[in-house]
Amino acid sequence: MSIDANMGEEEGFGQALGVYLHVPFCSTACDFCAFYQIQSDRKGILSYIEGVRRELELVDIGNRRIDTLFWGGGTPGLLPAGDMLQVASAITGAYGKPRKEWTVEMAPSSVKRDKLEALKEAGVTRISMGIQSLNERLLEALGRQHSVKQIHKAYELIREIGFESVNVDLIFAIPTQSEEEWREDVRSALAMGPDHLSTYCLTFEEDTALFVKLQQGKVSIDPEREARFYTAIWEEANRAGFQQYEISNYAKPGHACHHNMNTWRMTEWIGIGPSAASQFAGTRHTNVPDLKAWLDGLENGKRGLVERQALSPELLLEDALIFGLRMNEGVDLRSLERRFGLPLRNLRIFDQLVEAGRAERDGDRFRLSPDGRLVADAVGEAFLGCFSS
Numbered sequence: 029m030s031i032d033a034n035m036g037e038e039e040g041f042g043q044a045l046g047v048y049l050h051v052p053f054c055s056t057a058c059d060f061c062a063f064y065q066i067q068s069d070r071k072g073i074l075s076y077i078e079g080v081r082r083e084l085e086l087v088d089i090g091n092r093r094i095d096t097l098f099w100g101g102g103t104p105g106l107l108p109a110g111d112m113l114q115v116a117s118a119i120t121g122a123y124g125k126p127r128k129e130w131t132v133e134m135a136p137s138s139v140k141r142d143k144l145e146a147l148k149e150a151g152v153t154r155i156s157m158g159i160q161s162l163n164e165r166l167l168e169a170l171g172r173q174h175s176v177k178q179i180h181k182a183y184e185l186i187r188e189i190g191f192e193s194v195n196v197d198l199i200f201a202i203p204t205q206s207e208e209e210w211r212e213d214v215r216s217a218l219a220m221g222p223d224h225l226s227t228y229c230l231t232f233e234e235d236t237a238l239f240v241k242l243q244q245g246k247v248s249i250d251p252e253r254e255a256r257f258y259t260a261i262w263e264e265a266n267r268a269g270f271q272q273y274e275i276s277n278y279a280k281p282g283h284a285c286h287h288n289m290n291t292w293r294m295t296e297w298i299g300i301g302p303s304a305a306s307q308f309a310g311t312r313h314t315n316v317p318d319l320k321a322w323l324d325g326l327e328n329g330k331r332g333l334v335e336r337q338a339l340s341p342e343l344l345l346e347d348a349l350i351f352g353l354r355m356n357e358g359v360d361l362r363s364l365e366r367r368f369g370l371p372l373r374n375l376r377i378f379d380q381l382v383e384a385g386r387a388e389r390d391g392d393r394f395r396l397s398p399d400g401r402l403v404a405d406a407v408g409e410a411f412l413g414c415f416s417s
Contacts (some may be wrong), residue, residue: 044290044296045308046098046287046290048287048298048300048306049098049304050102050300051076051099051102051104052076053068053072053101053106076301076319079319080119080300083326084118086330086331087300089123093127095127095129095290096129096131096286097125099131105138105139105140107143108143109142109146112150120151129154129285130151130153131153131195132147133157134182134186135158136158136179137173137178148189153192154191155195157179158196159217160198160199162216163209163213164176166202170202183220193283194223194224195224196217196220196226197227198213199229200228201229201253211264214265215264223283224279225277226277228276273356275404294352296308302315310338310339311336311338311339316334317334342370343415346414348367351408353387353404356401358388358394358396361373363392375414377411381407385400
């Protein structure tokens with residue numbers, strides 16, 4: 029059962045359309061972050077805003093309306109309030125306001141009253157704040173630039189301005205973090221009173237400070253420890269009245285993230301900005317991850333797309349299964365067959381996963397079991413190549 033009863037699984041297949049805006053500016057790089065980011069200056073910000081305008085002119089959506097809009101980064105909150113309004117105006121002028129949800133990611137240190145008031149004026153409905161931890165020692169270990177005091181001050185200000193939904197992000201399995209410290213982080217975050225909680229296992233991405241430490245043997249990966257931390261979230265979130273609706277996400281009723289749900293269901297989205305990814309008009313592609321190269325392409329009327337891939341029914345079905353099974357509600361196999369025109373329900377792999385205790389099946393409804401959610405990546409790999417000719 030979906031956490032949002034008004035958003036059934038078949039709604040929007042082939043129709044829902046999202047926009048993701050990548051704001052590449054950061055004041056400093058966190059030790060764990062591998063997203064494309066650069067330090068901001070006035071010239072760079074102004075050129076970025078002009079680039080957004082130009083890219084929007086190159087992506088025609090016809091008479092369609094966008095359902096969701098998501099600003100990520102980088103740190104969107106580094107944009108001054110007036111610049112936020114300019115970017116918002118450019119997007120809504122091109123595509124109109126999103127029908128369902130408008131999310132902006134904010135770092136605690138970037139939360140200011142004038143910026144929040146600008147976002148509220150523009151029509152933003154959801155703020156997602158990356159707090160990562162409420163433990164000063166662990167924040168320092170992650171290389172974060174904010175304090176626990178700043179987190180609480182920022183959260184109170186966001187609530188004062190009055191957005192419909194507020195999400196906070198936490199990271200677990202940080203080196204030297206104990207299970208009790210993790211439980212305390214979850215309890216402290218939920219005690220703040222958010223509508224939504226996202227929790228992510230620390231990953232060691234190449235070209236990050238943490239990856240270097242891993243290569244040097246200063247930190248290590250422990251899958252059993254990660255599994256204990258993961259199941260601890262279920263217990264703490266359930267006690268607080270939050271429902272898990274996806275591997276990493278928990279929400280109060282009515283506050284699940286529509287943008288991400290549409291993405292997991294393999295609908296369409298348009299990526300705007302350097303390094304932003306798109307799945308639109310039969311192709312999947314990524315903008316060049318370089319501000320100057322992105323701007324140079326737009327000067328010549330081109331988006332500078334890289335990693336372009338044509339979308340076949342087989343590829344989309346494979347991904348709809350892999351990502352759809354991340355959601356607790358799972359997938360409806362009959363609906364997927366109708367959508368992609370490919371036989372699916374009688375594949376042996378479904379019985380194998382049930383027999384292994386990694387999945388549950390109720391008629392055409394197929395979902396991961398609690399044990400399966402602990403190894404969701406491995407389950408996803410089992411579907412790779414299932415539909416290739």
